[in-house]
Amino acid sequence: MGKIFIIIQREYITRVRRKSFLITTLLAPLGFFLLIASSVLISTFSQGKTHVAIVDESGLFKDIPIPDADDQSVYFHRVTENYDDLLSEVTKEESAKYEALIFIPADFNVNTPNNPAIAYRYVKRPGMIKQQFINQRMTDVLQKLRMKMLQVDEQQIEDMQQKVKLNFESLDNSKEKQGYTDAAAIVGMVMGFAIYISLFFYGTMIMKGVMEEKSNRIVEVLTSSVQPFQLLMGKILGVGAVGLTQFVLWIILMFGVNLFSGVLFGIAMGSGAGMGELKNSGLDADDLLIVTQNLSALPIAQIVILFPLYFLGGFFLYGSLFAAVGAAMGEDGDQQSLMVPITIPIIISIFIAINVINNPDSSLGFWGSIIPFTSPIVMCALLPFRPEWWQILLSIVLLIGGFVLTTYVAAKIYRVGILMYGKKIKMSELVRWIFSKG
Amino acid sequence: MSQLALRHIVKKYGDYIASDDVSFEIPKGKIFGLLGPNGAGKTTLIRMITRILYPDSGSILFNGEILSDKHTERTGYMPEERGLYKKMKVGEHLVYLARLKGLSGADAKKRVNEWLEKFEITNWREKNIEELSKGMSQKVQFIATVIHNPELLILDEPFSGLDPINSKLIEDEIHHLSQKGVTIIFSTHRMEQVEEICDEIVLVNKGRKILEGGVKELKQQFKENKFRVSYSGEILNGFLDKLQVVSRNNGELEVKFEEEHHGNDLLKLLVEHNVEVTSFNEILPSINEIFIRQVQAN
Known part of the structure; x- marks a missing residue:
């Protein structure tokens, strides 16, 4: 153990002392906010404006309003010009007033709205989202037209379309307020992503460290002083300590930022949860308020204890495998393909996690939170939904078993790999090393 | 008692036999040459002695005890393919390697200072390893190998990449350590160094031991009269x-004389035939010749 500690010390000190550590520690939160800001900007600017001329030869729609898109991406213009003139203008002139035409034929029949169909004719193809929007808008317009024909008045329509908002209330937890599920989803996703990113980040750090030792041949000197297993554990624990330090610093930085602006906290929470996903699910500022209101209802104690546990569990499980891959790789770091068996389960985990926050009771979520290769990410996403205690216990026991197994396997590969030079290693060979007796 | 005894060592990699029933003993305080062509299995033997690898069968005794991890702290190993962490400073790197060999932090620092002074390179202490030339880092590597005062020192091609001055420095240090009673295993392809430095040798080829003995005795044994x-x-x-x-x-x-006769007989014959002899030498084979002959015969 003494020697492992000396190795941990070196791994820790040389890494923390590097400029790159300081830079990533300081800039990662900044980068995080830039990412959020850019994703907002991208979604704003990615939508070009489209002006659509509507030629209504049927005349049926003339009194029905056709509102423009809220996000200013599509404008509708009712025109009286001749269709053929317009068409030639749109196709020939680059500076045409309209980018596309909607043509409602004279014999349009409200009872068979698709025969003859309304045509949308364009030069520049609208994207999928725009197509969906335009289609939906025309469907709404048709609905209004039919209501009018049935002589249902505006007020009646509005009365008919009233929405209910159910109060979802927990029977066993009075602290859960309206919107708890949203809060749980966001917190779960943030934790899942944090583990996802750190597995790759620190896993690669371990792998590169092993490759460095192999390619500069110091490993031969080291292994004549310490057991390869000690070297492996020292490296994993040392990088783990670097990771924890960085996490703590980030949390401190986040709170520092939070002092300046309470709003930032909300934004950070909202967008950390996987950028697009949550935005698509329609979260806005009000929802974020609901989230902060619900924070006290979250199983904080459980999260505080279990999140670091799963972080470490996942880190050990995958860290040793990354080390094994580093040892098996060629000195010049080729054979990236050896990484595939490690990266795939991590990526699958995050997909399961995204699914789990929408369906916390699904069997996919259950199995994902039990199987050691996916449980660190999936269980963390699931924690705010209060999984059964036996499920957590089983998951932890299997996770411990899992990392004991992967460490054993990795140590075997590592032992042989670090001293193997100038040879391309096939996957089948790795398997043989695992079953060799040292 | 011998410093190290290898008994019937067998090591296979798959179907490939790297060590095939190898046995030899290394006497305490001697400089012992481990020779063999490329791929003969020298590195495998060394790696088993340094406990980087374990034999499939056979045993290794260190001072009469079964070799175990505790002996690695009494062994110093300088591999042929060697390297250091590029981003570490010379001083802290040496302290790190010394601590891995079981020295306390304070002891390690003290010894590092002593060695840097001995080699007159104290001004390197704060230099990054990557700033050193190949010869310079070789010196650092040598210090790292001997800093914990090992009883057994294993040097694999210690002179490669060194200029004549630094070669001499290391060679003197090897003799100095040997006089202090350190047992040294010296592995090399350069046979003239073997004759200069080694007391005894073992020659391996294709995983098998094909020859062993004292350098002087072997030369006598293989002389051709x-x-x-x-x-x-x-x-x-x-x-x-x-x-x-x-x-x-x-x-x-240059003459070859019948095996059963002695040099004196030849001299007598020459004198009898009125040859005016100005010098008379017996030609002994060089270790290089013995090496080539034995490897080819195998």
Whole structure:
């Protein structure tokens, strides 16, 4: 153990002392906010404006309003010009007033709205989202037209379309307020992503460290002083300590930022949860308020204890495998393909996690939170939904078993790999090393 | 008691036999040459002695005890393929390696200072390893190998990449350590160094031991009763017909004499035939010749 500690010390000190550590520690939160800001900007600017001329030869729609898109991406213009003139203008002139035409034929029949169909004719193809929007808008317009024909008045329509908002209330937890599920989803996703990113980040750090030792041949000197297993554990624990330090610093930085602006906290929470996903699910500022209101209802104690546990569990499980891959790789770091068996389960985990926050009771979520290769990410996403205690216990026991197994396997590969030079290693060979007796 | 004894060591990689029933002993305080062509299995043997690898069967005794991890702290190993962490400073790197060999932090620092002073390189202490030339880092590597005062020192091609001055420095240090009683295993391809430095050798080829013994004894054992005679004046042709002449030019004669005879007999014969002998030497084979002959015969 003494020697492992000396190795941990070196791994820790040389890494923390590097400029790159300081830079990533300081800039990662900044980068995080830039990412959020850019994703907002991208979604704003990615939508070009489209002006659509509507030629209504049927005349049926003339009194029905056709509102423009809220996000200013599509404008509708009712025109009286001749269709053929317009068409030639749109196709020939680059500076045409309209980018596309909607043509409602004279014999349009409200009872068979698709025969003859309304045509949308364009030069520049609208994207999928725009197509969906335009289609939906025309469907709404048709609905209004039919209501009018049935002589249902505006007020009646509005009365008919009233929405209910159910109060979802927990029977066993009075602290859960309206919107708890949203809060749980966001917190779960943030934790899942944090583990996802750190597995790759620190896993690669371990792998590169092993490759460095192999390619500069110091490993031969080291292994004549310490057991390869000690070297492996020292490296994993040392990088783990670097990771924890960085996490703590980030949390401190986040709170520092939070002092300046309470709003930032909300934004950070909202967008950390996987950028697009949550935005698509329609979260806005009000929802974020609901989230902060619900924070006290979250199983904080459980999260505080279990999140670091799963972080470490996942880190050990995958860290040793990354080390094994580093040892098996060629000195010049080729054979990236050896990484595939490690990266795939991590990526699958995050997909399961995204699914789990929408369906916390699904069997996919259950199995994902039990199987050691996916449980660190999936269980963390699931924690705010209060999984059964036996499920957590089983998951932890299997996770411990899992990392004991992967460490054993990795140590075997590592032992042989670090001293193997100038040879391309096939996957089948790795398997043989695992079953060799040292 | 010998410092190290290898008994019937077998090591296989799959179907490939890297060590095939190898046994030899290394006496305490001697400089021992481990020789063999490329791929003979030298590195595998060394790696088993340093416990990087374990033999499939057979045993290794260190001072009469079964070799175990505790002995690695009493062994120093400088591999042929060597390296250091590029981003570490010379001083802290040496302290790190010394601590891995079981020295306390304070002891390690003290010894590092002593060695840096001894090699007159104290100004390197704060230098990054990547700033060093190959020869410079070789020196650092040598210090790292001996800093914990090992009883057994294993040097794999220690002179490669060193200029003559630094080679001499290391060679002197090897002799110095040997005088202090350190057992040294010296692995090399350079046979002239073996003759200069080693007391005993073992020769391996294709995983098998094919020869072992003292350098002097082996030269005697493999001598072919060849002699070099320098003379002045003429030699009667009839006389030379009785001998097996290997070469003859400019008053120098190389002859092979019948095995059962001694050099004195040849000298006597020369004197009897009125040859004016100015010098008379027995030609002993170089270790290089023995090496090549044995490897080819295998």
